[in-house]
Amino acid sequence: MSDNRLGLAGKFRYLAERARRIDVKSVAERAREVHEQHGAWTPRVFADMLWSAARHDVAFQDYVDYDFAILSKEERATYMTHPVSMQLAQRFARKDKRVLFENKIEFNKLFDRFLKRxxxxxxxxxxxxxxxxxxxxxxxxxxxxxxxxxxxxxxxxxxxxxxxxxxxxxxxxxxxxxxxxVIRQHDDLAAVCPGTVNTTRITAFFDGTQVHVLAIAQKFGRGAVSDQMSYGGFYTMLHDDGRAFGAGYDSHGHVHEKHPDTGFPIAEFRLPLIDEVLAFIDEVARVVPEVPYVGWDVVVTPDGPVLVEGNWGAGVYENKPSVTGIRTGHKPRYKAAIKF
Missing domain, CATH: 3.30.1490 (Dna Ligase; domain 1)
Structure with missing residues (x-):
């Protein structure tokens, strides 16, 4: 592996592009949203959002989603953000191998034995x-x-x-x-939402020897074909033993103590067969070593985990302090594994 530190030139290019595309009206709307949620003074939030973006690579939506307005400087530093994640993805994913993850047909051909359908x-x-x-x-x-x-x-x-x-x-x-x-999901997942196949997003990094699990998020749908937020879905973070951090939430300000359709208490969810899931990820994450940083979507079935897709632009799923009461994120795990 090459030097793992994020390149300054790449970072400056990324920041320059973000500055060029900044939508001031959108930032102001998010600042007002933060004010409504936490009572913070809107002008101060607006300025803090801009500073956090420029100085600490915090996307404006990250600032809202992860309750940065109520966190200390030290607590904020524990959160992984989308800009940092994208810089890592672009640094580590070899360009000629990205198509294996971008094109679902190519992905299925390569990972056929893990699809199990x-x-x-x-x-x-x-x-x-x-x-x-x-x-x-x-x-x-x-x-x-x-x-x-x-x-x-x-x-x-x-x-x-x-x-x-x-x-x-x-x-x-x-x-x-x-x-x-269609994937037949485990009864424990169907109990939360039977109408959607509910996927588990596991973000992992393969250092050439060891596969490091960086974060685990459980997504839940609303009966649609997908559990993504664009279909009304939401998520909760999971501990390494599969236990939910707390209630579910999304990027639209919705918090779900219970699943809106089934009434299942999200904080009581525990992912079944978690040891098998982690062993499964350890295997799939080694298939394309040229793309070591991936967000893997899997589904637990009655017979064990199956693979849905892998995302070389891994994205970020993080803890929401106002929902869980936990005021730290997963960035230390990323830094320990990737050393950036």
């Missing part, structure tokens, strides 16, 4: 194969090969299709070229 590529002339796949599984998932934030994902039911040639043609026109069998 059937999948099919939609292409010209295989309408009969699409029909056979759909009728075998009944309900199935269609994905656009390159998409973000859970977008470009649809759930279909074979019983709703009457013209398979037209359906096949529509899949190609919409670029929904990857079909997958």
């Amino acid at each position: 059937e999948w099919l590529i939609v292409e010209a002339g295989n309408a009969d194969a699409v029909r056979a796949f759909a009728e075998k599984h009944g309900t199935f998932i269609a994905k656009v090969p390159v998409s973000h934030m859970g977008l470009g994902v649809r759930r279909y039911h074979a019983k709703d299709v009457s013209d398979w040639e037209a359906f096949h043609r529509g899949l190609i026109e919409r670029d929904e070229l990857l079909l997958e069998e």
Whole structure:
């Protein structure tokens, strides 16, 4: 591994780009949001957000989401942020290997043995194969090969299709070229939200010898095809033994003591088969050593964990102090493993 310190030139380029794209109105709206949540003086929050972004690589939404207005300087320093995460991702992910994570078809080909479900590529002339796949599984998932934030994902039911040639043609026109069998999740996950396959995001770093688990977040959906926030989903952080930190939350100011649809108390959740999950991540994180820093999405099934996808731009899931009562984040774990 090369020198792990974040390069100053790269950091300055990143900051310059952020300064060029700054939306003052958006920052002011977030400052007012912080005032409403914590009673902090809006002008002071506005100035602090700008200073935190420029000096400490804190995204404006990070400032809101992680309650920086109520944290001390020392407590803030324990939080991982999106700008720092992206700098790490760009530094460590070899460019010619990123496509293996960006394109879902390429990802499925490489990680097939970890998916543990059937999948099919939609292409010209295989309408009969699409029909056979759909009728075998009944309900199935269609994905656009390159998409973000859970977008470009649809759930279909074979019983709703009457013209398979037209359906096949529509899949190609919409670029929904990857079909997958629906994952059957563990009963403990279905008890929280049965209508969505609820994924666990495990951010990990492979140093060439050891796989370091940096943070674990449990995402919950609202019955839609995806558990991402763009579909109404939310998350809670997990301890290393699978216990939830506390209630769930999202980046839209919503806090969920209980799941809105099932009433399940989020703080009582515990991820099943956690030892198997961690062993699974130790294996998958070694497959592409040229991309060592990855946010892995897995689902625990009755038979163990299965892989959904890997994100070379790992993103950040962090603890929210006003919800959990815990006033520290995961950055020390990142620094201990990556040494930046």
